[in-house]
Amino acid sequence: MRELTYAQAGVEAVAEEMRNDQRIFYMSTDPAVSLMKEFGNKRVRATPIAEGALTGIAIGAAGSGYRPIMDWRQVxxxxxxxxxxxNQAAKIHYMFGGQRTFPVLYRANVGGGTRLAAQHCQCPYSMFMNLSGLKMFLPSTPGDLKGLLKTAIRDNNPVISFESNRLLTTKGPVPDGDYAIPLGVADIKRTGSDVTVVAVAWLVHEALAAAEELAKDGISVEVVDPRTLVPLDHAAIRASVQKTGRLVVADEAGPTAGFSAEVAAVVTEDPATFARLKAPVKRVCALNVxxxxxxxxxxxVFPDRKRIIAGVREVLQGRLSDKAV
Amino acid sequence: MNLPPDKQREMLRQMLTIRCFEERASADYHAGKIYGVVHCYIGEEAVGVCSALEQGDQIISTHRGHGHCIAKGADLKRMMAELYGRQTGYCKGKGGSMHIADFGIGMLGANGIVAGGISIVTGAGLAAQMDGKGRVAVSFFGDGASNAGPFHECLNIAATWKLPMLYICENNMYAAQTSAAETHAMPDVAGRAAGYGIPGVVVDGNDIFAIHQAAARAIARARAGEGPTLIECKTFRWRAHTERIGQPDFRTEEEIETWKRRDPIARLRGQLEAQGALTDADWQAMNKEVSATIGDAVAFAEASPFPAPEQALEDMYAA
Structure with missing residues (x-):
């Protein structure tokens, strides 16, 4: 299969959808040059730096029959x-009794690794997850990003595509032809039987590296990548934990009221999954600074494969006595 | 202003309808039949903009939105049912007074956030430009919103992209309880248009013909692809910021009385009578008809069922 970078996969998804649907237009303070060349400055608009207005303009254009994409660039x-x-995008469909649809895609890069310090290395997606009325995803591979973007562009609701800063130049296989990945469906990136690691974005890759390392010690790690944050694939997460009995959640964001807390709750408040837990849930997150x-x-500050390995070993403490029983 | 007498009488009837609707909404709010909050538009009914619009043109409103809804042609029954929290309301009881919309007639919604609607309707203006059918979009907002970021961001974008927009500032001189004199660097909001290279017009906000005329010029300009206009209508609300009891109101009785003497409805009525376009009998009949229409709207609302509790879970996402 051909390989593209994560960033290229994003551009390809947008270009393909824009070719198919004239109602789609793109706004960003600095849009991709290839998009501007292909679609011209009316459909790919280089805007003033006025994200507040443009975020609302996208809503209004969506309610008037267009399918705007507003690229915030950094979250x-x-x-x-x-x-x-x-107040507007998340509520406008519901608050007005479902009178109109508002198909808007917002794009935002998240995460660290870029040495850009506090304002430009953030993972605030749980702030958005907390709102009712938005859908959002955070893919870990170029193939997933392209497939999810295509679904999001075709969705009739406001959707946020969170995209990982660390992965922009990472290459990965991207299928040929038109394909889309449904929202709300997790992907098991590695199957295993001893511990489930639920991870998103860059930490999926760190979890896979950790799993490889742990396999040398005979520890079998399953890596679950939810891909979509809202709606979150509860069934896939619970099924994996029911199989392994142990859960580590790896997230580049801090733990407080975060994605990792949500995953822990999804697992522990389900009686069938809770009954299978053999160890407390472990979160491997950024430090709270x-x-x-x-x-x-x-x-x-950021978690990595080493901390994931430590987390896995922690939830495995007592495994021998398990086996003795 | 050379509007035909029929149209002038229609404008009067519309203003009267807005006033009667507001008086009833206020009374029913205080009677506990309407919940949350109601922001009355009484004193500001001279909405001369919508009568200059055509089908397909779109508007957006504010927390004080009943007048804009009525002027754009919204159904009084569904409006009142929404205020009553009923299933038959415009938003199926999910919005209330601050969130009435009728997308079918191009009313993109009242909005509980000051300046919250300006960018949304600017997006409708962008859509109108891309459609290329000569439609326009109108942003109604108050003096308070003119000090907020979206106003400035959107005026710059609309001017730069020559969007077919009207920005209508209904300056009632108080942002909630705080006076414009304390919060505005310049007395005229319209003067800010110069910063964006677009026309800025001050009109008497209680003179519906003056507003209609200014709007008609701005609409022609917008339809011709020449871009947006900012129109400031100087007006005044007779009632407090909201109907909630116990809210401070720092305006003097004298100021309120001065503006009541400039009642936009009495003014238009007087003009029509002077022209011989309205008799006292016409006026009485008009009052009776409007009153009956409001009565019908209330009866419809009262007879409508409340939503089922589980309908709270409906309309979360579009299919």
Missing amino acids: TFSFVAMDQIV PIPYSPVLEDH
């Missing part, structure tokens, strides 16, 4: 548009 810049995201600049500091 940092979405914060100046919070009124439009929280703004992200610092110096590489030494940044690397200390």
Whole structure:
């Protein structure tokens, strides 16, 4: 299968959908040059730096029959548009009794590894997950990103595509032809039997590396990539934990009221899954500080494969006595 | 202003309808039949913009939105049912007074966030431009919103992209309880248009013909692809910011009384009578008819069922 970078897969998804549907247009402060060349400056608009207004303009155009894509670029810049995201986009369909559909795609890069310090290395997706009315995803591979973007562009609701800063230049297989990945369907990136690691974005790759390392010690790790944050694939997460009896959640965001907390709750509040748990749930997250600049500091704050390995070993403590029983 | 007498009488009837609707909404709110909050538009009924629009043109409103809904042609029954929290309301009881919309007639919604609607309707203006059918979009907002970021961001974008937009600032001189004199660097909001290179017009906000005329010029400009216009209508609300009891109101009785003497409805009535376009009998009949229409709307609302509790889970996502 051919390989593309994560960033290329994103551009390809947008271009393919724009060729198929004239109602789609793209707004960003600095859109991809290839998109501007192909579609011209009316369908790919280089905008003023006014994310608040543009986030709302996208809603209004969507309610008037278009299918806008608003690229915030870094998630940092979405914060100046919070009124439009929280009070308008998330609520407009429901609050007006479902009168109109609002097909908007918002794109935002998240995560660290870029040495850009506190404002530009954030993983605030749980803030958005907390809102009712938005859908959102955070893929870990170019193939998943392309397939999810295509679904999101065709969805009749506001959807946020969170895209990993660390993965932009990472290559991976991308199927030929037209394919789409449904929202709300997790992907088991590696099957295993001793421990489930639920991870998103870059940490899927770190979890896979950790699993490879742990396999040398005879520890079998299953890596579950939810891909979509809302709606979250509860069934896939619970099924995996019911099989392994142990859960580690790896997330580049901090733990407090985060994605990892949601996954822990999904597992522990389900009686059938809770009954199979052999160890407390372990979260491997960023430390609770703004992200610092110096590489030494940044690397200390973010979780990585080493911390995932430590987390897996922690939930496996007592496994021998398990087997003795 | 050379509007035919029929149209002038229609404008008067519309203003009267808005006032009667508001008086009833206020009374029913205080009677506990309407919940949450109601923001009355009484004193500001001279909405001369919508009468200059055509089908397919779109507007967006504010928390004080009943007047805009009525002026755009919304169904009074469904409006009142929404205020009553009933299933038959415009939003199936999910919105209430601050969130009435009728997308079918191009009313993109009242909005509980000051300046919250300006960018949404600017998106409708962008859509109108891309459609290329000569439609326009209108943003109604108050003096308070003119100090918020979306106003400035959107005026810049609309001016730069020459969007077919009307920005209508209904300056009632108080943002909730705080006076414009305390919060505006310049007395005229319209003066800010100069910063974006677009026309900025001040009109008497209680003179429906003046507003209609200014709007008609701005609409022609927008349809011709020449871009947006900012129109500031100087007006005044007679009632407090909201109907909630116990809210402070720092406006003096004298100021309120001065503006009541500039009642936009009495003014238009007087003009029509002076022209011989309205008799006292016509006026009485009009009052009777409007009153009956409002009565019908209330009866419809009262006879309508509340939503079933589980309908709270409906309309989360579009199919």
